[in-house]
Amino acid sequence: QxxxxxxxxxxxxxxxxxxxxxxxxxxxxxxxxxxxxxxxxxxxxxxxxxxxxxxxxxxxxxxxxxxxxxxxxxxxxxxxxxxxxxxxxxxAARIEEIKPKLKDNGEVRVTYHDPCYLGRANGVYDAPRTILEAIPGVEFVEMSHSRSNSLCCGGGGGGMWLDGFQWEKAHVRLSEWRIKEAVDVNADILAVSCPYEPPRFEDAAKMVEGASRLVVKDIAELLAESLEVDK
Structure with a gap:
């Protein structure tokens, strides 16, 4: 919601x-x-x-x-x-219309997770980054796996209900692996653009050392928080 x-x-x-x-x-x-x-x-x-x-x-x-x-x-x-x-x-196609309405909420270090079905399946990589880089105060950093080399969050293809399979075959959840990468780049916020990701990453952050301060947030929420409604 x-x-x-x-x-x-x-x-x-x-x-x-x-x-x-x-x-x-x-x-x-x-x-x-x-x-x-x-x-x-x-x-x-x-x-x-x-x-x-x-x-x-x-x-x-x-x-x-x-x-x-x-x-x-x-x-x-x-x-x-x-x-x-x-x-x-x-x-992203209308970002120039939005820029004059954006306010600076303070400096924050943000990284972004490329969803499988937005990125690799459909080639949409630049639009999310265009939005993030337009938000005042955002320092955007890439994780070690990004764009076409991004990791899956583990939720696609029925994975939302198959964590046991991931443990059995890989001995680690993909979501935890991804959270570790966000921690490694000292991100304050892990930005996402898929509804599967917040619950998976928020749960994984509880299991990863150093991730207690990491906030998982959809790009739409980040942008909306910076918008001045009265302009």
Whole structure:
């Protein structure tokens, strides 16, 4: 909800005419598809397609790379075609409009985790960084694995429910590995752009030495916190 509220604040300040489906919105089905439930995925895609079809709009904006990937690359295979952008793409293209409205909340060292389905699957690397680098007071630093070489948070492909498998095969959770990399670059904030990541990284931070002060926060929240509403 925090990310959704932050997105709404940013869109409002940009003067965007937008709406949210609310209870009409179903799961995008991407996790179900990746877990082998193809039939369930198709049912959910069809349900969402019907919901989209009830309204007139120019494009869909989502904060979830899994939804973005499903609507962009998988739904068209079922004849469901709608233009879609990840929220970071939409905002980065309008960053010059936003810059005059940004205030400095103090210096903070920020690193960014590239989500698998935003980065490697769809090639969106620059947009999130464009936003972070525009926020006054942010010192942006890269972790040792970034962009196309980024690590998975461990939540994709059904991994949100398969931590036991990760322990059995790798003896470490990917989320903890990633948190260690954020600690290694002395980050104050680990910025994310996927809803799978905050719960995974916040939990992992409890297990990693030196990570107690690390804050996990969506890029939309970071940007919204710096926006002057009255300008």
């Amino acid at each position: 925090l990310t959704t509220k932050a997105m709404a604040k940013i869109l409002h300040i940009l003067g965007v005419d937008f709406a949210i489906l609310g209870p009409e919105e179903s799961s995008d089905g991407d996790s179900q598809r990746l877990a082998g439930e193809r039939g369930l995925f198709e049912m959910l895609a069809e349900k969402n397609g019907k919901a989209f079809g009830k309204y007139e709009f120019n494009e869909i904006i989502t904060s979830d790379p899994h939804s973005y990937n499903a609507i962009k690359n998988e739904y068209p295979k079922l004849g469901i075609n709608y233009p879609v952008q990840h929220f970071t793409e939409f905002v």
